[in-house]
Amino acid sequence: MSYRFLGEKVSGQLYGGRGRINGHFLLNTDIILITEDEYIGQLAVPKWFRKKNRRKKLYQLIPSIYRVHRQAVNILAQYNLPFYGEKSVMREAIKIARDLNLVIIGLKKGNAEKYEERLSGKVDEIFNIVGSVRNDRKRAGLKVIEPIADITDSQGRVNPGAFRARTIAGLNRFQERNEEIYKIETKIISRLTASKSLFDFAEYIMASSCHFLYAIFDYILKKNYEVEDKARRRISGRLSAIISDLETIKFQPFLANCRLSIKELQKAKELIEFGEISKSIKQIILSYNSLKLKKNQGNVEDLIMLITFLINSEVFEKESYSLLKARIIKIGSNLEQIDEKDFQRKSIETAANFILQAEGFVENDLEKTKEALKKASEEITWY
Numbered sequence: 001m002s003y004r005f006l007g008e009k010v011s012g013q014l015y016g017g018r019g020r021i022n023g024h025f026l027l028n029t030d031i032i033l034i035t036e037d038e039y040i041g042q043l044a045v046p047k048w049f050r051k052k053n054r055r056k057k058l059y060q061l062i063p064s065i066y067r068v069h070r071q072a073v074n075i076l077a078q079y080n081l082p083f084y085g086e087k088s089v090m091r092e093a094i095k096i097a098r099d100l101n102l103v104i105i106g107l108k109k110g111n112a113e114k115y116e117e118r119l120s121g122k123v124d125e126i127f128n129i130v131g132s133v134r135n136d137r138k139r140a141g142l143k144v145i146e147p148i149a150d151i152t153d154s155q156g157r158v159n160p161g162a163f164r165a166r167t168i169a170g171l172n173r174f175q176e177r178n179e180e181i182y183k184i185e186t187k188i189i190s191r192l193t194a195s196k197s198l199f200d201f202a203e204y205i206m207a208s209s210c211h212f213l214y215a216i217f218d219y220i221l222k223k224n225y226e227v228e229d230k231a232r233r234r235i236s237g238r239l240s241a242i243i244s245d246l247e248t249i250k251f252q253p254f255l256a257n258c259r260l261s262i263k264e265l266q267k268a269k270e271l272i273e274f275g276e277i278s279k280s281i282k283q284i285i286l287s288y289n290s291l292k293l294k295k296n297q298g299n300v301e302d303l304i305m306l307i308t309f310l311i312n313s314e315v316f317e318k319e320s321y322s323l324l325k326a327r328i329i330k331i332g333s334n335l336e337q338i339d340e341k342d343f344q345r346k347s348i349e350t351a352a353n354f355i356l357q358a359e360g361f362v363e364n365d366l367e368k369t370k371e372a373l374k375k376a377s378e379e380i381t382w383y
Contacts, residue, residue, distance in 0.1 A: 005198065006033070015047050015058040027194040030187060031068060032059065033251055041255035043068050045191065064253040065202070066301045066377065069195035073305060075188050077312045087185070089129055090138075090178040096125045097145070097171040104148075104167055107160040119163075123149040126170075137180065141173030202254045203298040206291045209242045209261075213288040217281065225277045232272050239269040253380075257294050260344075261287040286342050293348070296334050297380040300355075300373055303327055307370045321363050328359045328373075351379035 007025035010032055014021055021044055023034040032044040044059040045068065062068050078086060100122040107119070123145055130138055144166045216235055220227060227235070243265050246258040268283035303324070310320065332355040340348045354376035361368040 005201075012044070012046075012057070012059045014044065015049075015060050018061065021059060021061075027190075027197065029190045029194045031191055031194060035250070041250060041252040043251065045071075065195050065199050065251050066253060066297075068191060069199065069301075070304065070308070070374075072188050072192040072195060073308050076185065076192065077308070087178070087181050089131075090174055090181060092129050093126055093141070093174045094171060094178060096122055096129065097141075097167060097174060100126070100145070100148070101164060101167040101171065104160055104163045107163065120149040135177060137173045137177040141170040141177070144173070145170035198251060199254075199298065199301070202249050202251070203295060205245045205249060206254070206295045206298070209245060210288055210291050210295060212238055212242055213284055213291070217284050217288065220277060220281065225281075227272075227277050232275070232277075236269050236273050239265050239272070243269070253297065254294060257290050261290050264290075282342070285339070289338050289340065290343070293335075293338055293340075293380055296331060296338070297377055299327075299331050299334070300377045300380065303331070304370055304373050304377065307366050307373070311366050311370070324369075325359060325362050328355060328362060328369075331355055332359065347379045351376045354379065 005027055007028060009022070009024055011020060011022045012032070013019075021032065021034050021039060022036040023032045023044070025031065026033050026043075030046050034040055034042050034044060039061060043062045043065060045062060047058050047060040049056045049058060062071065100119070103118050103122060126145060127142060130142060148163050148166055216238060219231075219235075223231070243262050246262050246265075249255060249258045264283040264287045268280040268287070271277070271280035271283070307324070310324075332352055335348050335352050335355065338348055340346055354372045358369045358372035358376070361372060
């Protein structure tokens with residue numbers, strides 16, 4: 001991989017007692033590319049835990065760059081969805097807490113009954129909008145605001161000053177949580193853009209390698225396997241360039257395919273240099289089909305991302321279903337054109353069945369469509 005993708009070296013402890021990892025940060029993000037030992041090529045992201053009132057950072061193992069991207073999309077959806085994403089929730093909670101404070105400003109010992117319903121109503125609004133919580137700051141905000149619903153304290157007194165203090169304290173906790181969300185959002189957006197840059201880069205290498213391998217294969221066929229020395233040197237040079245490109249990809253789910261394709265292409269290069277043209281074709285075709293398979297995995301992942309967006313979108317036109325279905329059918333058709341007879345692991349039939357399931361679900365259930373496509377993508381891992 002080009003060094004422009006790699007940041008400083010880092011090591012850390014994996015979540016779940018799975019040992020330590022060593023690697024590099026990617027593209028100025030908190031994503032780690034693991035570069036040593038059994039998890040080489042996989043990714044890891046920080047995962048914070050609270051233990052005995054202290055926060056501890058471990059790392060979550062993520063098998064592929066596509067999974068990193070999916071995770072980032074899903075996290076952003078949680079924070080950003082209109083009406084029920086956490087960012088919108090906290091903005092609304094802050095607004096209601098400010099309204100509550102304005103109501104309390106008019107509260108006096110002699111007019112408590114007049115304000116009781118309005119105060120309890122505002123507190124109920126906050127609890128309804130925030131809902132059940134796990135975050136400490138949100139929990140603390142609700143805890144200090146909750147007693148305001150009762151107009152008097154435990155001794156039957158009305159204490160506007162104490163209520164104002166509670167409202168301000170709750171408002172501060174909500175604002176602190178809102179600031180946390182913006183910080184988290186910035187990190188997750190960096191993961192999103194970095195992961196997309198990486199798999200776009202890998203998919204480009206897959207596509208260009210397929211293009212040149214097909215051109216080599218086509219040239220050899222047209223020459224009826226009778227290739228002159230000058231042309232053999234040119235083909236050998238092109239294969240060397242393809243191998244060099246594939247060697248730049250150090251992350252899954254591409255790494256395993258690239259390593260195997262490199263071995264096959266090195267064999268093909270040697271055979272061509274020795275004039276064994278017909279024998280080299282097998283390695284060229286095998287590598288071509290393998291890389292084409294990975295290229296199709298990119299198409300599946302693009303659809304998964306699109307469907308995730310559509311599930312979280314407020315607007316989804318009926319025409320979109322037919323367009324989605326057409327894209328799913330196209331992927332299935334592309335898979336069927338790949339010859340996997342010489343693959344170490346046969347996956348196309350299983351992947352195609354999941355694609356067929358997705359096609360059946362698309363008009364009625366986008367969640368099931370997405371899950372079927374995810375299973376198809378997981379099948380297209382190595383050859």
